[in-house]
Amino acid sequence: MSRALLRSALGLRAPVLRLTAPSVPRATPSLFTPAAAALPTTTAAVRFFNQTAQHVEPTQDPSVLLPSTPSSSSTTTAPSQQQQQQQPPTQQSQPRPLSPTVRALLPILAAQPGHYIRIHIHGRPFLVTEGDSLRLPFRLRGVQTGDVLRLDKASVLGSRDLTLKGAPYVDERLFTCRAVVTGVEAEPMRVMIKKKQRCRRKKHVRSKHRFTVLRICEVRVNGEVVDEA
Amino acid sequence: MTVRALQKISVARNGVGAFILQCKKMDFHYCDWAGSSKGMNGFIKSLLPKFAAAHPQIEFTVSPRPAKHPVIIAHYINGREKAVCVRNMEPFEILKKAELLRDASGEKLRRVTKPVSSINESVRGIWSPYHGEGMRV
Numbered sequence: 001m002s003r004a005l006l007r008s009a010l011g012l013r014a015p016v017l018r019l020t021a022p023s024v025p026r027a028t029p030s031l032f033t034p035a036a037a038a039l040p041t042t043t044a045a046v047r048f049f050n051q052t053a054q055h056v057e058p059t060q061d062p063s064v065l066l067p068s069t070p071s072s073s074s075t076t077t078a079p080s081q082q083q084q085q086q087q088p089p090t091q092q093s094q095p096r097p098l099s100p101t102v103r104a105l106l107p108i109l110a111a112q113p114g115h116y117i118r119i120h121i122h123g124r125p126f127l128v129t130e131g132d133s134l135r136l137p138f139r140l141r142g143v144q145t146g147d148v149l150r151l152d153k154a155s156v157l158g159s160r161d162l163t164l165k166g167a168p169y170v171d172e173r174l175f176t177c178r179a180v181v182t183g184v185e186a187e188p189m190r191v192m193i194k195k196k197q198r199c200r201r202k203k204h205v206r207s208k209h210r211f212t213v214l215r216i217c218e219v220r221v222n223g224e225v226v227d228e229a
Numbered sequence: 230m231t232v233r234a235l236q237k238i239s240v241a242r243n244g245v246g247a248f249i250l251q252c253k254k255m256d257f258h259y260c261d262w263a264g265s266s267k268g269m270n271g272f273i274k275s276l277l278p279k280f281a282a283a284h285p286q287i288e289f290t291v292s293p294r295p296a297k298h299p300v301i302i303a304h305y306i307n308g309r310e311k312a313v314c315v316r317n318m319e320p321f322e323i324l325k326k327a328e329l330l331r332d333a334s335g336e337k338l339r340r341v342t343k344p345v346s347s348i349n350e351s352v353r354g355i356w357s358p359y360h361g362e363g364m365r366v
Contacts, residue, residue, distance in 0.1 A: 180248045
């Protein structure tokens with residue numbers, strides 16, 4: 001689905017709120033599936049999460065599909081170097097066509113039973129499979145419990161025998177990864193005692209962080225990818 | 230030797246098929262007379278109707294509790310409950326506490342160091358030195 005189509009599907013609130021939207025750091029999960037969009041927000045908080053700009057990397061080389069054998073020989077990386085020489089860096093206005101190796105091996109990757117994926121949220125990598133619970137080390141802003149997020153930044157996507165490595169990210173057309181926000185957890189209150197020598201005074205510094213918990217509800221490799229170009 | 234079925238209990242993974250909010254009931258207690266309930270009384274009048282309408286999956290009860298501080302008690306699917314005392318708070322502070330209780334899972338708070346918790350078995354299997362092509366020394 002193109003971004004313009006999704007933006008139009010999300011309704012008119014996106015361009016209005018974009019005036020007040022702060023700049024969000026790169027490599028955020030930028031697509032927001034409005035499964036709970038009908039759910040009215042109880043607070044007047046502006047939800048910035050679906051207004052993040054598309055993060056497009058100036059990639060030089062296409063993502064390379066390597067067979068992951070236990071004894072890694074140097075011959076497997078040979079096609080990637082050829083691909084780098086063939087493809088000059090182009091404008092990122094339209095999606096780049098896939099390399100023939102990826103196109104050939106993608107149905108095999110999709111046909112294998114289990115998949116793992118290394119997704120990036122706010123630049124942090126998390127290696128997950130379908131059904132995993134992911135407790136982020138931070139609180140995700142602009143999401144509510146029950147929202148479904150589409151995570152479109154992944155650096156590695158693989159199965160038992162094949163691994164698709166992105167440079168730095170795998171093309172987002174090749175896979176679908178969705179996560180449900182299941183809630184916000186907290187940790188027990190931490191108390192740090194600050195004490196100086198030869199001084200009776202003790203200072204208790206308390207902190208308690210809150211963490212967003214996601215559940216990876218879908219990891220799918222799109223076996224058939226149609227090039228628009 | 231008889232063939233015996235594997236005993237396997239299905240493990241709930243909330244969100245994989247359907248997502249169910251873990252908070253099932255919230256009780257709001259107030260006092261008409263006491264000053265510490267001033268914010269709670271304002272919250273019940275102004276903000277609670279909207280909050281309750283936004284969450285049809287939660288049962289809301291409002292009941293007086295004279296000569297006591299106001300409190301919110303949330304009940305969760307796993308049988309636990311969490312109570313937050315909201316004395317002397319403003320209505321919007323109380324709304325934040327209500328949202329905190331709504332988003333909580335009902336579990337005890339504990340420190341978690343690993344971000345991913347999985348019950349799936351390893352996708353790529355366990356590495357073995359005796360299989361494959363071996364390593365040249």
